[in-house]
Amino acid sequence: MIYxxxxxxxxxVNFPSIIRTNDYWRENYPDVVATAEQKSLSKVFSPADATPSNKFEQEMTPYLKDPFRGTIERRILSADESSLTLEYGAAKEAIAAAQMSPKDIDLMIVASLWPENILPGNAAFxxxxxxxxxxxxxxxxxxxxAMVALxxxxxxxxxGEYRNVLVVISCTYSRFTDENDTLSWFFGDGAGAFVVAPLRSNQGILSTKIINTSATCGTFYNELTTNAEGKPRMLIRAAKNTNRVLSETAVDYLRECCLGAMIAAGVTLDEIKFFAFNTPTAWYSRLCTEALGIEPERTINLYPHYANIGPMLPIANLYHGVQLGKIHENDLVLVYTIGSVSNAAATVMRWGNVALGSAPVTLANLTVRLPNLVLT
Incomplete structure (x- = not known):
């Protein structure tokens, strides 16, 4: 089919002002660090059995000696930042980079994990x-x-229903974890935006393959509790069998989506120049390259410096892929995302003349270090 x-x-992209390194917990929560292997993060990411039983656990094994499981730093909301402030900064930059004004955008799709209110979401605000x-x-x-919205x-x-669509994605995990819970080491915050519009001939989206991840239902869930002042608060929790479920399904979801998208696009693995895998763990990009049999130099691993920023991961990977000169106009690019209790998705696109928004101040040092992140 010709599209x-x-x-x-x-x-x-737009990230919060606070960069929290592992030293923050070593200095403020030494007892938690000392007993980390008995805490939630370790329970989620440890082999289900005495020895690794699948590819996910094999790639995870080198990180088991690290209580932080490969995280070095993460971006965290300050007191005067929110999902809306992050989204606004990213959206404004994306519109300006496209050389458009707000009046040129006839549809905006917003996906906030999570919005400022339970209902409604952030879109109207x-x-x-x-x-x-x-x-x-x-x-x-x-x-x-990001992929479902794309x-x-x-x-x-x-x-022809719309001409210029603005997609805005945010992730603010830090609002839903406690600092004294080791699961907070695993999460970060951020927002991104992109404009979808007509491109030059032969460029743009070639195919998409999306499947549901119902097998992961019950892994991560939300629990309503109260804070020290007795006010209600929602927290992210992980079930006891989370690692087993995630590790046993990871490769199958990856292969079904990526190979399905490539077949639909009529391209091969060798033709893909850059792979933007979402990297919810430090070892996930290597899991992907090994499972597909591709060279690690054809992707990047942002996890150590952003931690798990959920739906923001593919946007950050694409942004930095261009920044590092790994993506050029007319290159074939494959983007893969995995969402627990939702969908896994892969998209094949031929990259256009994509303009980048300016890099936030907190990315200055990261950009210098990013070449090291090619190693997975």
């Missing part, structure tokens, strides 16, 4: 801040938010 050339026109006049929708597919935006532009 109209539609894809990403611009992309921007963000539209007001940006001065948008078109439609503004909320969407949810957890860590596959598929929807692309389809709507191809049908």
């Amino acid at each position: 109209l050339p539609v894809g990403i026109r611009s992309i921007a 963000l539209a007001s801040q940006l001065g948008l006049y078109g439609a503004a929708w909320n969407l949810d597919s957890t860590c596959s938010n 598929q929807n935006a692309t389809a709507l532009v191809r049908t």
Whole structure:
């Protein structure tokens, strides 16, 4: 099937001002660090049996000696930051990079993990801040938010319903974890945005393969509790069997989505120039390269410096892939995401002349170190 050339026109990222390194916990929570192997993060990411039983656990093994499981630093919201402030910064940059104004955007799709209110989501509030006049929708597919939103935006532009669609994604895990819970070491915050619009001939989205991840239901869940002041608070929890479920399904989801998307696009692994795998753990990119049989130099691993930023991972990977010169115009790019209790998704695209938003101040040092992150 021949599709109209539609894809990403611009992309921007926005991260919180606080960079929290492992030393923060060593200095403030030494007892928690000392007993980390009895805490939640270790229970989630340890072999289900005495020896590794699958590829996921084999790649995880070198990190078992590290209580932080490969995380070096993560970006965390300050007291005056929120999902909305992060989304606004990313959205404004993406519109400007595309050389558009808010009046050029006739649809905005917003996926906030999580929004500022239980209901409604952030879309209308963000539209007001940006001065948008078109439609503004909320969407949810957890860590596959970006790819599900991209598929929807692309389809709507191809049908002619809309011409320029702004997709805005945010992740604010730190609001839903306690500092004295080792699971907080695993999470970070951030936001990203991209404009989907018509591109030059033969560029843009070629195919998408999405499958549900119902086998992961019950792994991560939310629990309503109260804080020290007695006020209600939602926290992220992990079930006892989370590692077993994630490790046993990881490779199958990856292969089904990636190979399915490539077959639909009519391309081969050798033709893909860059792979943007979402990296929810330090070893996930290596798991992907080994499972697909590709060279690690064809991807990057951002996890050590961002931790798990959920649905923001593919956007950050694409942004830095361009920044590092790993993605050029007309390159074939494959993006893969895995969302627990939602969907796994792979998209094949031929990269256009994609403009980047400016790098936030907190990315300055990271950009210098990023070449080291090619090693998985």
